[in-house]
Amino acid sequence: MKEHASASATAPPRTAPTRDPSAADAADLDASTRETLAELRRQLAEINNVDGALSLLDWDQATYMPRGGGPARARQLGSLGRIVHGLRTSPALADLLARLRPLEERLPPDAPEAALVREARRDFERASRVPTDLAAAFREHGAATFSAWMVARPANDFASMRPYLERTLELSRRYADLFPEHVHPIDALMEEHDRGTTLALVRSIFEPLKPELVALRRAIAARPAPDDSFLYRDYPAAAQLDFVREIVSTLGYDFERGRLDLTHHPFMTKTSLGDVRITTRVDERNVERALFSSIHECGHALYEQGIALDFEATPLAHGTSAAVHESQSRLWENLVGRSRPFWRHFFSSLAARFPEALGGVDAEAFYRAINKVEPSLVRVEADEVTYNLHVMIRFDLEVALLEGRLAIADLPDAWNARYRDDLGVEPPDDRLGVLQDVHWYSASIGGYFQSYTLGNVMSAQLFDAACAARPEIVPELESARFDALLGWLRENVHRHGAAVPPLELIERTTGKRLGIESFVRYLRTKFGDLYGV
Amino acid sequence: MKEHASASATAPPRTAPTRDPSAADAADLDASTRETLAELRRQLAEINNVDGALSLLDWDQATYMPRGGGPARARQLGSLGRIVHGLRTSPALADLLARLRPLEERLPPDAPEAALVREARRDFERASRVPTDLAAAFREHGAATFSAWMVARPANDFASMRPYLERTLELSRRYADLFPEHVHPIDALMEEHDRGTTLALVRSIFEPLKPELVALRRAIAARPAPDDSFLYRDYPAAAQLDFVREIVSTLGYDFERGRLDLTHHPFMTKTSLGDVRITTRVDERNVERALFSSIHECGHALYEQGIALDFEATPLAHGTSAAVHESQSRLWENLVGRSRPFWRHFFSSLAARFPEALGGVDAEAFYRAINKVEPSLVRVEADEVTYNLHVMIRFDLEVALLEGRLAIADLPDAWNARYRDDLGVEPPDDRLGVLQDVHWYSASIGGYFQSYTLGNVMSAQLFDAACAARPEIVPELESARFDALLGWLRENVHRHGAAVPPLELIERTTGKRLGIESFVRYLRTKFGDLYGV
Numbered sequence A, B: 001m002k003e004h005a006s007a008s009a010t011a012p013p014r015t016a017p018t019r020d021p022s023a024a025d026a027a028d029l030d031a032s033t034r035e036t037l038a039e040l041r042r043q044l045a046e047i048n049n050v051d052g053a054l055s056l057l058d059w060d061q062a063t064y065m066p067r068g069g070g071p072a073r074a075r076q077l078g079s080l081g082r083i084v085h086g087l088r089t090s091p092a093l094a095d096l097l098a099r100l101r102p103l104e105e106r107l108p109p110d111a112p113e114a115a116l117v118r119e120a121r122r123d124f125e126r127a128s129r130v131p132t133d134l135a136a137a138f139r140e141h142g143a144a145t146f147s148a149w150m151v152a153r154p155a156n157d158f159a160s161m162r163p164y165l166e167r168t169l170e171l172s173r174r175y176a177d178l179f180p181e182h183v184h185p186i187d188a189l190m191e192e193h194d195r196g197t198t199l200a201l202v203r204s205i206f207e208p209l210k211p212e213l214v215a216l217r218r219a220i221a222a223r224p225a226p227d228d229s230f231l232y233r234d235y236p237a238a239a240q241l242d243f244v245r246e247i248v249s250t251l252g253y254d255f256e257r258g259r260l261d262l263t264h265h266p267f268m269t270k271t272s273l274g275d276v277r278i279t280t281r282v283d284e285r286n287v288e289r290a291l292f293s294s295i296h297e298c299g300h301a302l303y304e305q306g307i308a309l310d311f312e313a314t315p316l317a318h319g320t321s322a323a324v325h326e327s328q329s330r331l332w333e334n335l336v337g338r339s340r341p342f343w344r345h346f347f348s349s350l351a352a353r354f355p356e357a358l359g360g361v362d363a364e365a366f367y368r369a370i371n372k373v374e375p376s377l378v379r380v381e382a383d384e385v386t387y388n389l390h391v392m393i394r395f396d397l398e399v400a401l402l403e404g405r406l407a408i409a410d411l412p413d414a415w416n417a418r419y420r421d422d423l424g425v426e427p428p429d430d431r432l433g434v435l436q437d438v439h440w441y442s443a444s445i446g447g448y449f450q451s452y453t454l455g456n457v458m459s460a461q462l463f464d465a466a467c468a469a470r471p472e473i474v475p476e477l478e479s480a481r482f483d484a485l486l487g488w489l490r491e492n493v494h495r496h497g498a499a500v501p502p503l504e505l506i507e508r509t510t511g512k513r514l515g516i517e518s519f520v521r522y523l524r525t526k527f528g529d530l531y532g533v
Helices: A031-063 A065-090 A090-107 A112-130 A133-154 A158-177 A187-193 A198-221 A237-251 A287-305 A321-336 A340-355 A364-372 A387-403 A408-423 A451-470 A473-477 A483-494 A501-512 A518-529 B031-063 B067-088 B092-107 B112-129 B133-150 B158-177 B185-193 B199-221 B237-251 B287-305 B322-336 B340-353 B362-371 B385-402 B407-421 B450-469 B474-478 B483-492 B500-508 B519-532
Strands: A258-261 A268-272 A275-280 B260-262 B268-272 B277-280
Touching: A031 A065, A031 A090, A031 A112, A031 A268, A031 A275, A031 B031, A031 B067, A065 A112, A065 A133, A065 B031, A065 B268, A065 B277, A090 A112, A133 A158, A158 A187, A158 A387, A158 B450, A187 A198, A187 A387, A198 A387, A198 A408, A198 A451, A198 A518, A237 A258, A237 A275, A237 A287, A237 A340, A237 B268, A268 A287, A268 B067, A275 A287, A275 B067, A287 A321, A287 A483, A321 A451, A321 A483, A321 A501, A340 A364, A340 A473, A387 A451, A451 A473, A451 A483, A451 A501, A451 A518, A473 A483, B031 B067, B031 B092, B031 B112, B031 B268, B031 B277, B031 B385, B067 B112, B067 B133, B092 B112, B112 B322, B133 B158, B158 B185, B158 B407, B185 B199, B185 B385, B199 B385, B199 B407, B199 B450, B199 B519, B237 B277, B237 B287, B237 B340, B237 B407, B268 B287, B277 B287, B287 B322, B287 B483, B322 B500, B340 B362, B340 B474, B385 B407, B385 B450, B450 B474, B450 B483, B450 B500, B450 B519, B474 B483, B483 B519
Parallel strands: A258 A275, B260 B277
Antiparallel strands: A268 A275, B268 B277
């Protein structure tokens, strides 16, 4: 399904480490076990090295590769994907893991060696479960679907995508069937990105959240909208990039261990813990685009740059799940980057760079403009209130498709009906409707969308916990000091990498299970103040 | 010795193809042979794909990788190097090659399938001859030596490099011993980069060439030197890069299949035939540096961009040797880029970009300045006349070292003595002497330097043949039309890739064996005119 390691390609420890799992503690191991562990680390490093090369091939393709490199790049990605799959499922690795099982069972689950062996075993077992022909089918069908979508989307041609999506649905179901221990097919798919997350859990979050969002959206719709016309004036690209670099650098992004480049779609990737790259796109008629996508990707990168360096070249050297990753990107993008104190500090610097566009605008007006709530058709451009309604529509449709209650042929109608009901808008065409997101057109239906909203919910719960522990966090935003916030996140989230599974991490760091209270309070307070509702 | 494929990782066909070896001609092969050939191509493509990834890892390290990525990048290069070595020497490949031997013996040697199998076999056999521990020793010692040199060179500390060089010499000899079929150890080392080239051949070129060069240098020294002070005025970087892009693009470099970036040391690399990249460096106080290094790398790239696309992902998709590669880079850099007609066309464009630096200078004065002959200490900055004397010094010292006639401890004295005798200059320190070139400090003594001078000699012989076949070539330079020249090179050199071995290629395309006549005539004519000698 997934061709090489991402943030989530690792497994949950059965209980949480209560001490730093990066601290080596092999003194009480015999020489033969130490040697076996060293060989395991060597083989894991080999996997990690090829994964790093794959990340670079991807990054280069999106940034600097000349057009003529395309066909060979696809072959290179295919070869390295096969090679790393071979390493990931090799008999030699199976043998090492078998020899280390007694150790894993003897050690306390929070011992660093136990976490390492457990994560390695999970990765091995999941990779080994996928037959070679299914992996190849995902790869080939994924590439074919994506190419077809690149043509069909601008042509507003859903009909041509129907056979592709039907095949995608079939492959997604076959993949889910490989993991019959999961109650629902979407659980098996979510396990790949958000381990431990079930349909029941997602529903326990989405069901109470949705009416809150709908109510807030309706209340706001009855109030006058702020003026945001100045966001769409002339903003020369070079000055935007200069400002973006200042911002992410001030937030704590380490340019010695990363870089910022331009791509069509912004993303974060890493070739190693010492090389965590972000990308952005610039729209000279929209000052929000580069700015907030950069802060978002910076949030992802701060997470990866904060992982304990002892984890380097092991399966622990990744964010623990897609949702926790989104919690970091959305926390910096929204709770920090769209906050009033943040702009009390940074607005003058922005206005100095764009005196014409922002003449006569003040920090408060800018703050109101970037937080305008308006139901829209496109998820990636949605405000903080309506964004999660977009996500819920996709998630519910995925569940219905996987359960066989909805046919691909009926997907556009179902999509449009939900937009009418939940957001009060109707797509004029499929281009702005069911064809908009890449996810379903990359050979996977189900498993990812939930992470966006779970991440938003987590971001508020984490921010509350951080502010409770370090009350200076919010006051310091106004003087662009982020040490207390970043320090708390590093200590409680980032450094643990994938050693602590996502839901347990949230519970440990916030003192309670994942719930919507913080997020709802955050939205009500912020938008209540902004709109007087 | 070499960790992944370069231009020269391929083998000489026993006789030359007399028809296009890229033309498929498998009609008379039985189904089983066709299947074996297809499997061979598949395995060769896998090797090629990993080599492409290795090239990208190297390129990125030299261009955009943040400093923090260094340690992991070394590991990634190591892993992929081991993986590709494993593929290159795999029993599966051995088996295929054994099954294809009857085909290879049955087909005429110029059949495309015969060339493919032969090149694949040579690559396999050479790679298989190198024991794993020696390959690892080269890799590790190479990295250690290079790091030590990076410190020792600025510190002018040859003494600290002595043990490294002694080990390098030992490893180079051990490598040569693996190929006892060669008469002289340097023959075994040269075979890696310039197959078919022997010490006897190099001497047959260098021995008559050296007195010609020394005589010309002496004659020129007695004449007044042209003014070149304007080359060292202020040349803003952006305008230099803009001009360089115009030049290489006009020469025929295809930016759809390549790109130009900045690096500390300029180079050409490719990830596939569709992605051939060049790099340059800019010195704002020296207009020659970016300009001529770019034309030089462009010459290498035109060669690779001109290889028959049918060869893609096979061992034929490389330039045929280091010397032939240098013949292409030096032809464009010197015979074209430092010619009078070239600057009759381009000088006005250059002067328009740098009106202050070039105020009062005309095309003829510029032409004279960039062709100033002056014995100097540094090879890479040498003029066309003295450049080859630098190369001969290094080559002779390598032979003496490999034969045990010279000890590493005596190398600086031997170096300085030769500079005094051959060039009439004496290095004030080892930094400008024996420590200057990276080659010996990358774990190899012997095998490469000869290619620079052989390339220069080839460039003139090829250019003469091209002009004889297409008399419009030189007149067209003045109007910046390079189609006739590039077309002739494409047809006679580039498209053949590694299918024709270097010395045979020269003989076929020029109608005579490699000799110094063209090069000596070129130098005498050009510098005779410039200096009145």
